[in-house]
Amino acid sequence: MSVISAILIGLAMGLVFGFALEKSRVFEPGIILGQMQLRNFTMLKVFLSAVATGLVVLAALNGFGFVSLSPKATLYAADVVGGLLLGVGISLAGGCPGTVLVQIGAGYRDAWATLLGGIAGAMTFGYLEPTLHPWISGGPGKLTLNQLVGLPFWPVALAAAALLVVVLVLLERWRPWRGELGADVDGDTSEQIASAPAMRQRPQH
Template identity: 40%
Template sequence: MTFDALRSNKNAQIVLGLFFGIIFGFLLQKSGVTEYGVILGQLLLTDFTVVKVMLSAIIVGMIGVYAMKAAGLVNLHYKVGSIGATIIGGLIFGAGFAILGYCPGTVAGAVGSGAVDALIGMIGIVIGAGVFARLYPRLNRTILNRGVFPAETIPELIGVRPMIVVAGVAVLIVGVLYLLNFAGL
């Protein structure tokens, strides 16, 4: 099956999404970031496992997405961001994280490993998503589009090719990971 056939085949997309979702959940579980104590340690700045995993995921995802784009395997679709949407999203995410002690990805992994507190959190996420969906039309008219960003991507904003930004960010991430390991964190 060709890449074009995969892109247009909805069933293949669902299977691939499920496959990569399972891999993502396995890797979250294996790294330990689905454990409440690890997340608490990150918030207390005593355990940097979460930062290491997130930075590793960012570098792999960033390089992978732009490599696939350069090879013509994917088309990227951007949504213009805004200060209003960023603030609302940050408040919702922060409140959920503070109350539950998990982010959306780690809570799903914790549910998969049998954590009852995470299951209750997932119920809260579903209810919260429903409330947000119900309020979305009003929020979109009033808050979410306030302070629209001047560009859709960082490369567009600073006027350079995406691979230059990818390379620069990759070097920074590798440097931070090296420093964290060097410091024993």
């Protein structure tokens, strides 16, 4: 694959990803904070749906030999500490690296501060990584679930995707998305239209 083709494919995937984030409302700070506080599970459902879809696509591509997988090494300290720091940052900023550009496109001016902070943090880690390496390098190396069970990637990926679908169905029955996003998530409701004349006739003080 040429560099131009890789760039075009990346841009197309980014466009689809951004469109899905915007339409699902997962980019909104209130939705993100609600997930972190376990009050709103829209973000979890969207991300689990993306993981399940990705597993099916990867299972097909890898099973037919179109792509080979290159998993990153498992590093306990880096994964745990990095995950905790990322979670704290998401909770404080109401955004994450995957949503900040969508927030900027939607007009959230404070998202610029999140973007600049993320870039500064990445640069800082880049300079400090040689010093931190002894503390964050411990782990079993490249470790995947299909290696643990001794099966090819594609059946394990399809099984994991099916399990995620079951989890998503149970989550949706427990916390329906319309109840979490609000009755007017897809536009004006009949209640809004009916209340419009009364709102116009309300006396001004």
